[in-house]
Amino acid sequence: MPHPDLSRRLAPLSAVLLLSLAGCAAPAAPDTAPSTDTHGEIAGAAELAEPAVGLTSIDGDGRVSHLDLLDETTTALGTVRPPSAVHSDGRYLFAADDTGVSIVDSGVWTWDHVDHFHYYRADARLLGDVEGEGTAVVATSNSSTTGGTGLFFPGSGEAVLLDTEALSRGEVVERFRLSTSPGAGLVVPAGSFAAVAADDEVNLHDADGAEVGEPAACIQPAGTITTRVGAVIGCQDGALLISVDDDAPVVERIAYPAGTTAPRATVFANREGRPKVAAVAGDAGVWILDTRERTWTLLPTPEPVVQVTAVDDKDANLLALTPDGRVLVLDGETGAQRAASPALVGASLAAGQTVSLVADQQRAYLNGPTENRMWEIDFADDARVAREFAPERAPLFFAETGR
Incomplete structure (x- = not known):
């Protein structure tokens, strides 16, 4: 069957911390084009109609x-070291194990030019490895041809851009490799800058590793995502939103609503580039962070969920995964259930395998390593399973690429 059209992505603050940090970087928002606009084209790539x-x-x-x-x-694209975690920006897969990160280029990508898109295909290939101690936390922007990609190695505390x-x-190519304390941390690209979150604070650096401005407090940093508005870093008391204005990064603190007792957000997910992101709030429901409005909303869910992603479309669809493997379609404004798939994963x-629920504008995708299946789900049509795939090898990790 033909694939659906995937032309995609495209209350005041409780507390705001503005750090206008002077720097020497070129002007750029986290997902905007470079000053010389190539529309995402690279040598040897073919531009496509879809x-x-x-x-x-x-x-x-x-x-x-x-x-x-x-x-x-x-x-078949080749073999990397068996990974314990995989992150993707929609083109590259960053496969992390205890000794480093292996990088796979799927060879397909979309360039978001705000009011239109450009689509490309090049040769898929394995690009090589970045060495480091401990399973790296990876953070990407919304561009696969400009800016930076952040790696944080918890075993050594090394922060790599x-x-x-x-x-x-x-x-x-490593733009910088900085030393921090071993433990949890993040390196988050934001335009021509990168935020290094470690030791309960966030420090901004230019692309060459030089510190820019003053640090911002971020107790127990965990979770990051980049939206059309800026880069998000999860903290114990809320989130930091990092954007770029007049050549300088701006950091805003978006605090949780006063008096909330719901567990904090530690894993964010959405349809790539959209301003709203979702995160599981323990048994309390789902957190919705609106990076455009700088607000948090806690939505109750009809039953416990273990994973969630915000489609953030005109119907405010919110997708969630239940412990027994069903995909729920929820109302992103009320949390009410609209539809549910059969139990798929x-x-x-139950086996503790890594399962990922990924959404684009019209479809969601899900992998089942134990079931040795991948599914395409039409969430707007009562969570209907549109296609089921039985790969030759069990898909322990997967990413939707080319979007």
Whole structure:
């Protein structure tokens, strides 16, 4: 069947901390084009009339495969070290284990030009490894050809910023590698800057690693995502939102509502680039962070959920995964249930396998390592399973690429 149109992505603060930090970087918002606008084009890439969307997966032995969602063909891309975590920006897969990060280029991507999009295909390839101690936390922007990609290695406390433009040329280049204390941390790209969250504070750096401005407090940093508005870092008392204005980064603190007792957000997810993001709030429901309005909203859910992502479309769809493996379609303004799929990944969840629920404008995708399946779900049509895929190798991790 043809793939649906994937032309995508495109109350006051409780407390605000504005740090106007002077720097020497070029003007850019986290997901805007460089000063020389190439529309995401790189040498050797073919521009397409529609997005070449696929599901790029990695099995337990590190074998990488790409399923083309247009013609349903599968291509083997090679082998990386068996990962314990995988992060993707919609083009690259960053497969992390205890000794570093292996980088896979799916070869398909979309350039968001705000009012229109450009779609590209190039050769898929394995780009190489970045060494580090401990399973890295990876943070990306919404551009796969400009800016930076952040890696934080908890075993050593090393904070690394990769040059994403160099990745688009097939080169793995570190812009900086800084030392912090071992433990939890993040390196979050924001325009021409990067925020390093460690030791209960966030320090901003230019692309060469030099510190810019004063640090901002962030107790127990965990969770990050980039929206059209800026880059988000989760903290114990709320979130920091980092944007760029007049060549300088601006940090705003978005505090949780006064008096809340719900567990904090630690994992954020949404349809790429949209301003609203979602996070599980323990048994209390779901947190919705609106980065445009700088507000948090706690939504009750009809039953406990273990994963959530905000579609943030005109119907305010919110998708959630239940402990028994069903996908719920919820009202993103009230939390009320609109639809539910059959139990698809209950066995994977019971076995402690990594299951990911990913949404674009019209479809959601889900992997079941134990079930050895991947599913395409039409969430607007009563959570109908539109397609089911049975890959040759169990998809331990996957990403929707080309979007």
